[in-house]
Amino acid sequence: MSAARIRAAFADAGVTGRLHAVDLADPTRQVAVGADEPVVLASVFKLPLLVALYRSGIDLTRRVTLDPGDRSTGPTGIGGLLDPVTMSLRDLAFLAITVSDNAAADALVDVVGLDEVNRVLRDLGLKKTSIVHRARDFMRSLAEDAAPAELPAALTDPVVLSRLRALDPARTNRSTAREMTTLLAHVFAEETHEPIRRAMGLQVWPHRLASGFPFDDVRVAGKTGTLPTVRNEVGVVSYPDGGRYAVAVFTRSASTAFTLPAADAVIGTAARLAVEHLR
Amino acid sequence: MSKSNIARTTICEPLSSLLVDLLRHLRYFLVVAEELHFGRAAVRLHMSQPPLSQSIQRLERELGVRLFDRDARRVALTDAGRQLLPEARDVLAGEDRLRGLAERFRRGEAGALRAGVPPDLGGRAVAALLPAFRRRSPVELKLREIGTAEQLRALADRTLDVGVLRLPFDVSWLSLGEVLTSPLGVLLRPDHPLAAAPDVRLADLNGLGLVLFPRAAAPALHDEVLTTCARHGYTPAEVHQAGTAEFALGLVLAGGAVALHDGVSPPADVVWRPLRGTSLLWRTAPAWPRGRRTPAVTAFADAVAEVLVAQGMRPAEGTLPRYPRPAAEYLS
Numbered sequence A: 001m002s003a004a005r006i007r008a009a010f011a012d013a014g015v016t017g018r019l020h021a022v023d024l025a026d027p028t029r030q031v032a033v034g035a036d037e038p039v040v041l042a043s044v045f046k047l048p049l050l051v052a053l054y055r056s057g058i059d060l061t062r063r064v065t066l067d068p069g070d071r072s073t074g075p076t077g078i079g080g081l082l083d084p085v086t087m088s089l090r091d092l093a094f095l096a097i098t099v100s101d102n103a104a105a106d107a108l109v110d111v112v113g114l115d116e117v118n119r120v121l122r123d124l125g126l127k128k129t130s131i132v133h134r135a136r137d138f139m140r141s142l143a144e145d146a147a148p149a150e151l152p153a154a155l156t157d158p159v160v161l162s163r164l165r166a167l168d169p170a171r172t173n174r175s176t177a178r179e180m181t182t183l184l185a186h187v188f189a190e191e192t193h194e195p196i197r198r199a200m201g202l203q204v205w206p207h208r209l210a211s212g213f214p215f216d217d218v219r220v221a222g223k224t225g226t227l228p229t230v231r232n233e234v235g236v237v238s239y240p241d242g243g244r245y246a247v248a249v250f251t252r253s254a255s256t257a258f259t260l261p262a263a264d265a266v267i268g269t270a271a272r273l274a275v276e277h278l279r
Numbered sequence B: 001m002s003k004s005n006i007a008r009t010t011i012c013e014p015l016s017s018l019l020v021d022l023l024r025h026l027r028y029f030l031v032v033a034e035e036l037h038f039g040r041a042a043v044r045l046h047m048s049q050p051p052l053s054q055s056i057q058r059l060e061r062e063l064g065v066r067l068f069d070r071d072a073r074r075v076a077l078t079d080a081g082r083q084l085l086p087e088a089r090d091v092l093a094g095e096d097r098l099r100g101l102a103e104r105f106r107r108g109e110a111g112a113l114r115a116g117v118p119p120d121l122g123g124r125a126v127a128a129l130l131p132a133f134r135r136r137s138p139v140e141l142k143l144r145e146i147g148t149a150e151q152l153r154a155l156a157d158r159t160l161d162v163g164v165l166r167l168p169f170d171v172s173w174l175s176l177g178e179v180l181t182s183p184l185g186v187l188l189r190p191d192h193p194l195a196a197a198p199d200v201r202l203a204d205l206n207g208l209g210l211v212l213f214p215r216a217a218a219p220a221l222h223d224e225v226l227t228t229c230a231r232h233g234y235t236p237a238e239v240h241q242a243g244t245a246e247f248a249l250g251l252v253l254a255g256g257a258v259a260l261h262d263g264v265s266p267p268a269d270v271v272w273r274p275l276r277g278t279s280l281l282w283r284t285a286p287a288w289p290r291g292r293r294t295p296a297v298t299a300f301a302d303a304v305a306e307v308l309v310a311q312g313m314r315p316a317e318g319t320l321p322r323y324p325r326p327a328a329e330y331l332s
Helices: A002-012 A042-055 A089-098 A102-112 A114-123 A135-146 A177-187 A191-201 A261-278 B003-012 B015-035 B038-044 B049-063 B079-106 B123-134 B148-156 B219-231 B245-253 B295-310
Strands: A015-023 A030-033 A063-066 A085-088 A219-227 A230-238 A244-253 B068-070 B075-077 B112-117 B140-145 B162-166 B174-176 B180-183 B185-188 B209-212 B239-241 B257-261 B271-274 B281-289
Touching (some): A002 A030, A015 A177, A030 A177, A030 A261, A042 A102, A042 A114, A063 A102, A089 A191, A177 A244, A230 A261, B015 B038, B015 B049, B015 B079, B075 B079, B112 B148, B123 B140, B123 B295, B148 B162, B148 B281, B162 B295, B180 B295, B245 B257, B281 B295
Parallel strands (some): B209 B239
Antiparallel strands (some): A015 A030, A015 A244, A063 A085, B068 B075, B162 B281, B185 B271
């Protein structure tokens, strides 16, 4: 029943959605909507990246300098700054989650290595999750695949979008909703991952998962992901009675518009329908 | 036959390979019956004589009767062999028909193509679509008139092979044919002051209601139309959801509302005026699940393009972008 309502909510918002929700106190209690379909992670890849970083044993107080000439760019954080920045690895990790900083995340990939991230995913039993490139690599592929059409206009053309590697789960960073809740359960059970939980709790965006829980006593700790037509968020919803629910929502919108409040909000709506069912 | 062979035949061999073997043995039986000579039959079958003899013996064991009398001088059909021969021919002819039909399905030349078209495509377009498809493909075309959202559901659960859909929709799992566009205008009551001008700006419509298709039929398009109206200064006083062209017309005639229309044979009782300076248009494309393109799907997509272009729709080139945002804003 809740699955049907969740599907209807996705359709009403003009998106195709995949969702998996699980009660962290009793993992047999779940809600699944297309939960095993492959999905594009977009910036959600920064979550498995941080798990690998915190398991690596690397000294996270080590400071690195990111130069504007060779660091990745992005709309937020260091990615949007103009001058060189020197920062510890753990502060880069904080920015990679709280403001989805591309420069910070890619610098961490260069420290940890993609092979190590994937090895950790295998260790955790996540067989359908794979991190094949950094943020800058899939941003570059957008321009390459759109050619001869030019960005950004090409990103409003559905025919161009259908040929972008960055939007094809088979050819970019990928997972499933179910594997992402498995990862969330690990992050929220592992003592050494407290910094990741803290950063997720301080993530700045309220328009997706958190919008479904407009209750000041309910906390949402999440990580978003966004690409043309792709809007994702995975996170844990915590109630004051101790109830904690891992939810992963991955959507593809019909419209190519960047500003699509209904498509953002349905991530929260669908998550709340799922959590209500589990409570 | 060795012991292990018997075991394989009776216990392990799957049914399908038994059937194929029976067909092979029957084919050999036919050739030997025609030649009445194992040597010549083996030459025709490009094989040596011993396996051919074994095959016939195996068939005789399988059927439990002798098919041939063989002695040193000659080979002759037994009574049973004579009577079973035409049956064997029928079985093999049946196999040929089965494989031939399967091949035609595989090449998309047989069966039916289940296609969806939007309810507002218009009777003329539907009438033109059938012959345009028939010229391109021998398969039967089964048309259903259904909205974009329902077509997407039907394509997903494979009850539809191809659809004609209004963009936008999630294309991540679909392949698209040519995207064609038709700029939109509005239907006005003939006595409305705006009907006096050759065209209308969206902002001029303030104070009027808007008649639109039911939101559930295509939520994303519904929202996109209203967003575009708002972007050009028109927030409808009320949005009426009309499921049929007749009802939409009625609401316009009743006064106080306009309906969107592509201007192709508009109803006689109202006037159609183009919209000036907006990107309000229908974008229409044939679509099918990725990897499921057949010759019949291609024929349908081509027929749709021909019919819609004849109706005045144009390729989407140049109608995009709408309001593109820098790629750098993504990925948060």
